[in-house]
């Protein structure tokens with residue numbers, strides 16, 4: 131096969147012309163395969179389209195029998211083409227018929243062909259087809275040929291993705307109607323929203339794929355790379371000094387990747403082959419994403435994430451601005467693969483109607499920000515960014531966890547009706563705002579707010595909360611690129627206390643690690659981060675950092691009351707060590723400033739089952755205990771809270787978990803430890819009903835949950851319900867959740883529908 135760069139450029143030029151020409155899709159695809167075959171001196175060139183369940187359908191061919199088009203269908207695991215699709219990477223094989231995965235299809239007449247090269251056709255990290263070339267002779271295709279075919283596959287992706295595999299009969303292939311699609315996601319912030327899609331990741335439109343003037347493109351690319359490297363070097367210079375060894379290593383790796391000559395060379399090569407600078411970076415990004423989809427090794431995944439990040443940064447620089455999409459549409463929904471909390475905060479005042487994220491795991495910080503902003507948000511939506519085009523209309527149903535893409539009129543009408551209903555409900559909750567959360571028979575429950583940003587505090591009064599039951603201090607660390615100084619911390623804590631205006635605030639000390647990964651303080655890679663070096667374990671091993679925070683808390687309180695609790699305590703010694711540090715900081719501050727908190731309360735979070743059996747030792751030292759159901763339940767049920775397939779599998783409303791909590795409540799009463807709960811479960815009215823029935827008198831939740839939980843409590847006749855509840859817990863009958871719903875109905879407890 132004669133192959134060289136000018137030939138590739140020629141091919142790109144011809145492809146560019148073909149793309150610009152009008153014409154039927156079928157004849158365009160036929161021309162494309164002919165062109166590739168002749169330029170690459172291949173005997174065969176074929177395009178396969180991936181259909182539902184992974185079936186691969188022959189879409190166009192030069193060299194195989196024309197009758198096979200539309201008829202040859204390979205199952206997901208069949209043949210070399212299937213293997214390319216599965217691996218999402220190119221495969222060059224010298225003698226295809228001898229390969230164990232080879233599948234013989236007589237209708238294609240392919241027996242005389244030996245050499246095989248297949249590359250995936252990728253869109254948004256998803257394999258949507260396979261492009262192949264074959265030759266009669268036995269030979270191995272070289273790297274440059276593989277690169278060329280990959281580049282062509284990228285150009286073809288835009289056409290192939292729009293073809294409807296259901297209509298591959300004779301005549302022109304049909305373009306897939308861009309009609310309604312419904313996708314499922316996880317609710318990160320409840321609500322309903324309607325608006326046009328604004329894609330967060332830079333998009334390279336097909337029209338911009340080809341270089342106008344190759345020299346100009348090469349120069350643009352070089353300049354962009356210089357700009358990118360300089361910005362990362364600057365970042366290192368500012369942050370590097372403040373960092374410990376591990377984070378510096380991580381940042382250094384990132385910097386090295388940005389300076390990697392082979393990455394730059396690969397990008398330049400794309401330009402030399404006729405691509406625009408943007409398209410060349412986009413090609414690299416597709417490869418990184420595709421590899422990310424299949425990579426299991428956490429280290430490799432991190433590097434691929436870094437590379438994708440660099441690709442995106444470079445595209446933004448090439449785009450001439452910081453590349454953040456501007457929200458100019460009145461109704462916009464932000465659509466992103468991944469979104470960091472800081473990135474999301476930049477949209478705080480943009481009037482977004484919804485936020486959609488493809489990834490579930492990395493998004494939990496962003497989810498907390500989304501909740502603080504009160505924007506309906508769904509996460510963990512597979513294939514999100516490949517199914518939505520810029521400007522598509524979307525209905526974000528963050529009540530049911532469903533996204534409607536390009537909704538029809540009937541869906542839109544149903545949505546409007548739901549919005550009206552929701553406003554009625556919200557108005558009813560607002561009317562309860564100044565009323566106490568008191569049961570019919572006089573038991574009062576304190577409903578507190580979970581917060582992590584001072585923005586959250588703005589919700590204190592409108593939600594009718596009694597105070598802040600959980601202030602996640604690590605959030606300040608997560609949203610900033612550099613480590614917050616002690617002054618920064620004091621400023622935030624003071625602002626929080628000011629905004630709380632005398633209502634109690636429980637500051638939870640730094641809870642980093644697990645899913646809360648700090649870019650500036652990257653923890654070591656771990657097999658099981660949730661079980662790893664995190665939270666109080668990490669804090670106690672980084673005393674400088676921890677003491678600075680404790681000092682900031684004491685300083686912020688001045689002569690006012692201060693309440694602090696420690697997360698993820700597993701054994702009493704951890705609590706005592708942390709408590710001693712806090713007490714020392716109180717003395718230290720008192721000596722120097724003459725100020726000490728008028729009242730100091732120190733509590734502990736119950737997040738590991740082990741601690742439940744150490745409450746006796748905590749008596750007299752821990753004033754209160756707050757059950758962190760998010761972590762506690764993941765350890766109790768051995769189900770990772772960040773893994774979508776298991777995170778919702780087990781229910782707190784289940785006898786084993788509730789009996790455990792009942793024992794904890796009894797022990798707290800026995801040892802004089804005040805009991806409360808925070809974590810997501812408190813925000814569900816049904817779970818809150820269980821907590822109240824178990825004797826919890828203090829629940830902390832996100833702002834949106836306070837209304838429904840208060841309504842539930844105000845409808846409850848506690849003593850009558852409690853007796854039936856405890857009897858059912860003792861002797862459950864069938865699904866406990868259903869039994870509980872039956873009991874609630876019987877006692878006329880008001881729960882939100884659904």
Ligand code: PEP
Pocket residue numbers: 600602641737757758759760761762808809810
């Ligand atoms: C919890 O684990 O329940 C909790 C409140 O802490 P976080 O969600 O911040 O881990």
Ligand code: MG
Pocket residue numbers: 697737758760761
């Ligand atoms: Mg926790």
